[in-house]
Amino acid sequence: MKAYLPGEFQHLQLLANVQPCVSSTAGPWTGFVLNINCITNAHRDTMDKMLCCCLALGDWEGGHLVVEELGLIFEMLPGHVIIFDSTRLTHFNLHYFGHRLSVVLHTDKFMEHAMSLWDDLKKIGLAR
Numbered sequence: 001m002k003a004y005l006p007g008e009f010q011h012l013q014l015l016a017n018v019q020p021c022v023s024s025t026a027g028p029w030t031g032f033v034l035n036i037n038c039i040t041n042a043h044r045d046t047m048d049k050m051l052c053c054c055l056a057l058g059d060w061e062g063g064h065l066v067v068e069e070l071g072l073i074f075e076m077l078p079g080h081v082i083i084f085d086s087t088r089l090t091h092f093n094l095h096y097f098g099h100r101l102s103v104v105l106h107t108d109k110f111m112e113h114a115m116s117l118w119d120d121l122k123k124i125g126l127a128r
Contacts, residue, residue: 001028001053001083008051012107029053029105036101040093042068045086049112052086053105055079063096076102 002009012028029052045052054065056076065074065082068090074082076093084091086106093102 001051005051005083012050028107030107030111031105033104033106034101035104037099038093038102039063039095040091042066042090042092044088044090045106047109048087049107049109050085050087051083053081053083055081055103055105056100057103058098058100060096060098060100062094063100064094065091066094067091 009028012030054076056063057078059078063076065076066072067074067084070089073094074080076082
């Protein structure tokens with residue numbers, strides 16, 4: 001991501017670095033979700049900031065990722081990774097057979113507010 005989307009990477013990394021005493025193992029994202037054998041309805045992740053990263057793992061058939069606004073269906077095979085703006089693009093996965101795990105890396109929109117709060121704490125000497 002750093003090579004292909006440097007501006008987005010830098011912004012998300014700034015938000016990840018604001019976490020006090022916490023090092024994100026999902027960097028530059030601040031969190032992750034594990035979806036185990038999950039089929040989703042069409043949705044947007046309105047509480048997320050910018051981009052998400054989805055990693056597909058398991059042994060299954062079907063379960064492709066649909067992005068409505070783009071009119072695209074991505075064949076998600078084990079080990080495939082996709083990065084997209086889940087806040088602006090309606091997405092869901094199709095039915096599948098087998099066992100499927102997806103790891104979704106994301107940053108909550110709240111991190112923008114947390115960054116501002118952290119700066120305020122630094123100004124009054126309560127944070128480094």
